[in-house]
Ligand SMILES: [Fe+2]
């Protein structure tokens with residue numbers, strides 16, 4: 001199963017060189033702060049970007065931005081309910097802080113590339129908050145099961161997107177940049193998945209059903225946001 005394979009590889013990555021607090025400080029920070037190392041597409045004009053590359057960037061950035069909006073509101077909802085819990089409260093806050101960085105980067109890339117955001121941004125906020133709060137009200141394990149399901153789908157989504165981008169020629173600075181961002185974010189999301197599992201997501205009541213519903217909803221949302 002992909003999530004199990006990704007889980008193992010993520011643990012290996014974490015063991016090697018990725019303390020949690022240092023995540024999202026490389027490519028993402030470079031993009032957000034406008035470092036010259038970030039292959040800033042605002043600096044590099046885009047005449048050689050093909051129609052196909054434009055289409056891939058358009059779809060990828062729209063859905064990724066929407067996903068980060070939803071993730072932020074899920075953690076917001078979870079923290080609203082569990083913020084005072086001494087164990088999971090700080091964990092949820094840390095993951096939310098990371099999602100805030102993801103969203104800042106996606107917002108910047110969306111503006112740089114003049115991508116139209118999904119028309120469902122407000123729906124994503126409400127649905128995300130409701131999902132986070134509802135699962136948190138079911139208990140800490142259910143909140144972690146929600147995180148496990150969401151981050152599994154998002155991790156797989158970023159992994160698929162990375163494969164799609166690796167097949168593209170690196171003739172334009174936007175493609176390598178986005179590839180680096182997606183790789184970094186995929187690793188961050190899978191780290192969130194690991195945290196959820198380590199904090200007993202699989203002890204949640206009706207774990208399999210909850211995972212199916214939440215994961216299925218995320219997959220549908222991804223496909224919808226690619227189009228509108
Ligand atoms: Fe994220």
Ligand SMILES: [Fe+2]
Nearest residue numbers: 151188189192
């Ligand atoms: Fe995440």
